[in-house]
Amino acid sequence: MNCRGMTLLEVLVAMALLAIAGLALLRTSSGQLHHLGHLEHQQLAYQVADYQLKRLQLDAQWPAENWHNGDMTMAGEQWFWRWRGVSTADPQIRALEVEVRLNRQAPQALARLHGWRSRP
DSSP, rough: OOOOOHHHHHHHHHHHHHHHHHHHHHHHHHHHHHHHHHHHHHHHHHHHHHHHHHHHHHSOOOOOOEEEEEEEEEEEEEEEEEEEEEEOTTEEOOOEEEEEEESTTTTSSSSOOOEEEEOO
16 A cells, blocks of 8 residues: 655645745734724824814914914824915915924925815
8 A cells, every 4th residue: 555645855845835824824914904004093184184174274364374373183083184275376365384293393295285265
């Protein structure tokens, strides 16, 4: 009777291949979770920016052309926003820029929105 099973070397090679495949799967999952967290922060930052832009558009005061800073809490996080008015060709219309960051010192904003408003 000639029964042939797997040799120890074949078993070790198969286990090594499974371990490599498992590590690749874990690395992919980890990258996706990190990206998902970034997308969640970005979505919340856009909500903060939209709130600030709407507030500026409804405010009775004409927006100044220098940067104004502030912060607010949303979803348990502290968000730092800044906005400014920008002159346009029409003196009755002012462009608005709003930026939002999770860290006041961050070099790049997570969200940036632009809007316009007319003089009251």
